[in-house]
Each structure stands twice: as structure tokens, then as C-alpha cells.
Amino acid sequence: MTTRRDCVSGYQAPSGSFTLKDIGNCSMNIFTHFEARFHEAAEALKAEGVLPADSNTASLTVEPPRDASHGDIASNAAMVLGKQAKMAPRDLAAHFARKLEADPDIAKLDIAGPGFINITLKPEFWPRLLKSILEGGDDYGRSARGQGAKVNVEYVSANPTGPMHVGHTRGAVFGDALSNLLAFTGHAVTREYYVNDAGAQVDVLARSAFMRYREALGEDIGAIPEGLYPGDYLQAVGEALAAEYGKRLHNMPEADWLPLVRAKSIEMMLDLIRTDLAALGIHHDVFFSERSLVEGKPNQVEETVEDLREQGLIYEGMLAPPKGKLPDDWEEREQTLFRATDFGDDVDRALVKSDGSYTYFASDMAYHRSKLRRGFAHMINVFGADHAGYVKRMNAAVAALSHGDADLDIKICQMVRLFRAGEPVKMSKRSGSFVTLREVVDEVGPGPVRFMMLHRKNDAMLDFDFAKVLEQSRDNPVFYVQYAHARAQSVMRNVQELAPKLETSGKDLAGARLELLQDEAELAVVKRLSHYPRIIESAAEAHEPHRIAFYLYELASEFHGLWNRGKELPHLRFIIDADREITRARAGLVVAVAQVIRSGLGILGVQPISEMR
RNA sequence: GCACCCAUAGCUCAGCUGGAUAGAGCGUUGCCCUCCGAAGGCAAAGGUCAGAGGUUCGAAUCCUCUUGGGUGCGCCA
Numbered sequence: 001m002t003t004r005r006d007c008v009s010g011y012q013a014p015s016g017s018f019t020l021k022d023i024g025n026c027s028m029n030i031f032t033h034f035e036a037r038f039h040e041a042a043e044a045l046k047a048e049g050v051l052p053a054d055s056n057t058a059s060l061t062v063e064p065p066r067d068a069s070h071g072d073i074a075s076n077a078a079m080v081l082g083k084q085a086k087m088a089p090r091d092l093a094a095h096f097a098r099k100l101e102a103d104p105d106i107a108k109l110d111i112a113g114p115g116f117i118n119i120t121l122k123p124e125f126w127p128r129l130l131k132s133i134l135e136g137g138d139d140y141g142r143s144a145r146g147q148g149a150k151v152n153v154e155y156v157s158a159n160p161t162g163p164m165h166v167g168h169t170r171g172a173v174f175g176d177a178l179s180n181l182l183a184f185t186g187h188a189v190t191r192e193y194y195v196n197d198a199g200a201q202v203d204v205l206a207r208s209a210f211m212r213y214r215e216a217l218g219e220d221i222g223a224i225p226e227g228l229y230p231g232d233y234l235q236a237v238g239e240a241l242a243a244e245y246g247k248r249l250h251n252m253p254e255a256d257w258l259p260l261v262r263a264k265s266i267e268m269m270l271d272l273i274r275t276d277l278a279a280l281g282i283h284h285d286v287f288f289s290e291r292s293l294v295e296g297k298p299n300q301v302e303e304t305v306e307d308l309r310e311q312g313l314i315y316e317g318m319l320a321p322p323k324g325k326l327p328d329d330w331e332e333r334e335q336t337l338f339r340a341t342d343f344g345d346d347v348d349r350a351l352v353k354s355d356g357s358y359t360y361f362a363s364d365m366a367y368h369r370s371k372l373r374r375g376f377a378h379m380i381n382v383f384g385a386d387h388a389g390y391v392k393r394m395n396a397a398v399a400a401l402s403h404g405d406a407d408l409d410i411k412i413c414q415m416v417r418l419f420r421a422g423e424p425v426k427m428s429k430r431s432g433s434f435v436t437l438r439e440v441v442d443e444v445g446p447g448p449v450r451f452m453m454l455h456r457k458n459d460a461m462l463d464f465d466f467a468k469v470l471e472q473s474r475d476n477p478v479f480y481v482q483y484a485h486a487r488a489q490s491v492m493r494n495v496q497e498l499a500p501k502l503e504t505s506g507k508d509l510a511g512a513r514l515e516l517l518q519d520e521a522e523l524a525v526v527k528r529l530s531h532y533p534r535i536i537e538s539a540a541e542a543h544e545p546h547r548i549a550f551y552l553y554e555l556a557s558e559f560h561g562l563w564n565r566g567k568e569l570p571h572l573r574f575i576i577d578a579d580r581e582i583t584r585a586r587a588g589l590v591v592a593v594a595q596v597i598r599s600g601l602g603i604l605g606v607q608p609i610s611e612m613r
Numbered sequence: 614g615c616a617c618c619c620a621u622a623g624c625u626c627a628g629c630u631g632g633a634u635a636g637a638g639c640g641u642u643g644c645c646c647u648c649c650g651a652a653g654g655c656a657a658a659g660g661u662c663a664g665a666g667g668u669u670c671g672a673a674u675c676c677u678c679u680u681g682g683g684u685g686c687g688c689c690a
Contacts, residue, residue, distance in 0.1 A: 460618085
């Protein structure tokens with residue numbers, strides 16, 4: 001397993017000062033950098049006998065303190081180790097302080113509160129850090145933490161029976177952004193879509209398309225019968241079938257035309273879905289066919305069941321009826337069951353239907369077995385809220401199939417409620433008045449859709465207001481972050497106007513006299529920038545891309561604050577005509593802010609804008 | 614009946630996997646600005662973190678129960 005220490009284990013220069021090279025493989029994360037220092041100090045204290053040799057330092061953390069007056073970096077080292085050392089935390093903290101005070105980057109070391117060790121870094125540390133941020137460019141924040149591990153992210157997986165519904169949007173965006181995030185942190189990500197092309201629903205789809213086929217041949221089909229898909233998006237399928245087959249399908253028995261119509265319908269519906277997803281900038285690497293599991297030779301579902309049977313995880317038995325409301329057609333019967341309860345599920349799960357075919361769960365097990373066999377020890381599934389009930393059984397399945405060697409994290413995206421200027425948008429499946437993904441994207445654009453969908457924790461409900469996401473105010477985070485980026489770009493355009501010869505790339509500005517940035521608000525922005533790698537790593541570890549959206553809002557807020565100071569105090573403006581050196585240094589800060597916003601938006605899959613209009 | 618998710622300021626929500634005096638936006642109140650470095654700025658008030666126990670140096674965060682809301686609940690996909 002990867003731990004924070006892994007990425008600094010090769011660190012060789014405990015007495016050297018902080019440079020890009022030293023922590024290059026640590027994504028310039030100053031917190032992991034100093035965490036390594038604390039671990040070194042702990043080792044030294046073990047050697048001295050202050051700490052027991054077998055002390056467990058796993059819960060030692062290094063974080064930014066909540067209150068800026070507490071310095072730049074804080075650690076709980078003395079508090080988590082106090083008990084093991086049989087010492088008062090504050091006394092142990094003094095030992096850590098003794099070990100760390102020689103560090104050339106540390107200006108001040110305080111022991112505070114119950115035993116926190118607070119570190120204030122030397123003023124010259126920050127210009128060096130800003131320089132390394134500028135030199136890092138688009139790679140600033142990137143991390144090797146994933147160590148190239150293969151991760152399979154399955155998301156969307158909507159039934160190929162029609163266009164994408166707005167309800168699919170959140171999971172689609174979430175899965176895509178999470179994939180970006182994991183790729184940015186050194187994982188080998190495969191983006192996968194499971195196509196449910198084997199069940200009864202695609203037969204219904206085929207029959208629905210067949211109606212449209214007859215319609216395309218000129219027949220008056222009247223109303224689409226109950227139970228079939230009425231959507232007019234199937235007209236194109238009917239026409240395509242008519243063009244391809246003429247009247248030949250018409251006189252065939254259903255058993256003959258159904259596979260042909262079904263294949264064509266699924267193909268066209270997947271094209272439709274791919275187009276919808278592309279409108280949001282989403283592209284999967286693999287579209288995995290459920291049908292391929294049962295049609296393949298040998299049948300992979302059978303193989304899966306046999307595997308489990310050999311492990312003694314399959315039995316024939318009866319399930320107790322669910323308590324409370326009993327299904328109308330409940331009949332007790334013996335069935336083939338998977339011992340899901342051995343792996344934390346509530347009940348054992350049926351694998352074979354009464355007609356002898358496999359259940360959806362059986363093929364889902366085979367599907368995850370396929371993922372395992374394709375070398376994925378790490379899997380993430382993004383589900384909608386309506387599938388929350390499947391989490392336990394899927395985890396049980398993966399635990400059984402992998403013998404506990406693989407992990408599956410199922411992320412549930414809660415519902416999205418649509419509003420139009422504060423009024424809920426009514427949606428009714430019965431009347432067919434549902435809002436499609438495409439309508440939302442076409443109305444507000446992909447950027448605002450993506451940002452807003454990621455601006456909530458995935459397991460909390462989300463309100464999406466068509467009016468709000470286009471509003472130009474601080475209240476609208478999409479605007480506020482984009483505005484910061486546009487402002488930064490605007491400053492740089494002005495800089496170039498003033499000094500056309502000045503090189504304004506980040507790499508060039510890394511050579512500016514960044515130590516001239518001494519205003520409190522300027523340093524606050526640099527410090528905020530220093531948090532970025534940490535936000536990235538924690539968001540990746542927790543599988544929570546929304547943290548990036550919130551970070552960007554904070555960064556934008558800090559940047560706007562700096563801009564506003566320039567209004568009150570002209571000497572703090574970014575561009576000082578009479579002082580090229582300070583202008584260049586501030587340009588470096590502005591470019592770094594724009595760079596980090598661009599980087600974060602890139603992970604969220606949002607196109608930054610360079611000019612407000 | 615059972616399982617899972619949620620509950621934090623008047624409203625909408627963060628809270629970095631257990632840290633210090635719980636944060637932001639909106640709204641409210643009070644000042645400032647009318648500036649194209651535009652699509653405002655500063656400040657203040659506002660909290661029993663749903664409730665009750667427990668775990669420990671320390672809990673909004675972890676455990677148990679209760680209350681209120683959401684989502685599901687034999688072989689459907």
C-alpha cells in the first residue's frame with residue numbers, strides 16, 4: 001500500500017534546504033515534505049530512547065493550521081506519541097523541537113495548546129516555493145502517489161435504451177472527474193461503461209424500434225403500445241432499419257428479426273449516448289458488453305458460478321420472504337444462491353432465475369471477475385442513488401472473487417433536483433416530460449454543468465438551478481472561479497502591453513525577484529497555492545473530486561481579495577509602471593494563480609475562460 | 614419491517630479521514646465606493662454541529678440508541 005512516507009523514503013538530505021529537486025517526486029507538497037522531517041525526528045528520538053523503539057507513528061500528521069496565527073505548518077506528533085512515550089505531549093514536543101530547530105527553512109517553532117508543534121517558515125521560503133510552482137508549470141500538483149497502479153473506474157453504464165437523462169449527468173461528470181484526478185495522481189486509469197445489452201429491456205427496445213420500422217415503411221402504427229418505449233428518438237432507428245433491410249424484416253417471425261433489430265437499436269442508442277457524453281467532454285476507454293459474457297465461448301457467467309461453487313460459496317436453498325410488504329407474486333422456491341452473507345451482505349443472493357437464465361447479479365459478478373482477470377486490483381463504481389442497495393452485494397462479490405486481494409469502492413451520487421430561478425422543474429416519467437442531459441448542456445454549457453455537479457459531496461443531494469449557474473456573482477462559484485482566471489489573464493495582457501519584450505511564461509517569470517512579494521495578501525495567496533498538491537492528494541485518496549472545486553473557490557476568493565487591495569492601495573497593484581521588477585514579480589504570482597486554476601479546472605473537466613464577456 | 618445515505622448559522626453548503634476559538638456564500642445590520650483595475654469593498658451580528666449515551670489527551674468527525682428527511686428492498690436491468 002502507498003503511504004505518505006513512501007514518496008519521501010528516498011529522501012537523503014535532512015539538513016539541506018527545500019528545493020524543487022528534493023521533493024520533485026512528492027509533487028512539491030510541503031506538508032509531506034515536513035511530515036518526512038517529523039518521521040526522521042521520531043526515528044532519532046527512538047535511537048535516543050526517548051521514544052520506544054516500537055512506537056507506531058502511523059497517525060502522525062502534518063497539516064496547515066486552521067488559524068494562520070499558529071504559523072504555516074502544524075503537527076500532532078507529540079500528542080499521538082505522548083502515550084507511547086509515557087510523556088506529557090508538551091514535554092515530548094520539546095524533544096521534537098530540539099530535533100527540528102536546525103532545519104534551515106524553519107524560522108520559529110512553537111509548542112501550543114495540548115501539544116501541537118507549530119512551525120513558522122522563514123520568509124525566504126515562500127519565494128522559493130513560488131519559483132518551484134512556476135517551474136513546475138502544468139505539472140505542479142501532479143503526484144506519483146498512485147505508482148502506476150491500474151484502476152478501473154466504471155461510470156454512467158446507463159441502459160442503451162434512449163438518450164441520457166439529466167439524472168445520469170451527475171454520475172457521469174463525477175466518474176469522469178475522478179478518473180482525471182486519479183490519472184493526475186499517478187494511476188493508470190481505465191474508464192469503463194458497462195452496457196446492459198443482454199436483458200429483457202433491450203428486447204423491449206427492439207420491439208419498440210420495430211414499430212418505428214413499420215412506421216418508416218409507411219404503415220400507420222397508431223399509438224405506441226403500453227410497455228414499449230414511446231420516444232421519437234427511435235424513429236431514426238426505424239428509418240435506418242428500413243433503409244438497410246427494406247421490407248425483409250416485416251414478414252419474418254419475431255425470433256428472426258429480433259436479434260437483428262436489437263443489435264441495430266443498441267448500436268444506434270450507444271451512438272446517441274456517446275454523442276451526449278461527448279457534449280460534456282466525457283469519453284470512455286471501454287464499452288463492456290454484458291452480452292459478451294453470456295455469448296462468449298466459454299460462457300463467463302457459468303465459469304464464474306463454477307469458480308464460486310468450487311470454493312463452496314454456492315448452495316441450493318430457500319430465502320425467507322422479505323418482512324413488511326410482501327411482493328404480490330411471492331412464491332417460495334429453492335434456488336441457486338451465493339453466500340453473500342459470508343462477506344457482509346444482508347442476505348444470500350440468487351444467481352439463477354426460475355426460467356433457468358442467470359440473474360443480473362450473476363452476470364455482474366462475471367463482469368467484475370472480468371475486471372479482476374484484466375488485472376484491476378482497484379475498482380471504483382459510480383452508482384446513482386437508486387442503486388445504493390447494491391453496494392453490499394457487489395462488495396461481497398468482489399471480496400469472494402478476488403479472495404480479498406482487490407478493493408472496490410462504490411461511490412453513490414445522490415439525486416439532482418432541477419430548479420429554474422428557484423422554482424422546481426417538474427419531471428414526469430409518465431408524460432415523458434423528463435429533461436435530457438443534452439437539454440441542460442445546450443442551455444448552460446458544459447463547463448457550468450460540470451462544475452456545479454462537482455460542487456457538492458457526492459453523497460449529498462444537489463440542487464441545480466439553470467439561472468444560478470449563469471449568474472455573474474460571487475454566489476455562483478462557476479463564475480467566481482472563471483472570473484479569477486479571466487482577471488489573471490487580463491492582467492497579463494496588460495503587462496504585455498506595458499512591456500512587450502517581457503517574457504510572461506511561468507518558466508520565465510520563475511526568474512523574477514519573487515522575494516519582493518512581501519504584502520500579507522500576496523503571501524496569503526502563495527500559501528494558498530502551496531496547499532494545492534495536498535488538496536489533490538487527499539481528494540484522490542478519498543475519491544472526492546468536489547474538494548478541488550471548493551479549493552478553487554477559496555483560491556479565487558483570495559486572488560480577488562488581492563485585486564481589491566490594489567484598488568484601495570495603488571502601490572499594491574499588479575502593474576506598477578515605474579517599477580518593472582515588482583511588476584515582474586507580481587506577474588509571477590498572477591501566472592501561478594492562473595496556472596493552478598487551470599490545472600484544477602482541468603481535473604474537473606472545465607474549460608477555463610480567458611476573457612469575461 | 615430491514616438496509617444504506619443525509620441532518621452543521623435564518624437559507625444553501627464546506628469542514629482536508631480524530632485536533633486548537635467550527636468556516637464560506639447568500640440574507641440581515643452598519644459604514645465606504647459610483648471607480649472601467651466593470652460585473653462592488655470593508656465590518657458586525659448570527660451555532661446546544663438534530664437529541665442522548667459511549668470510546669480518549671481531544672469528537673461535528675468513530676461506536677450504540679432515539680428523532681426527522683431521502684433512497685432502495687425475492688429471480689427486474
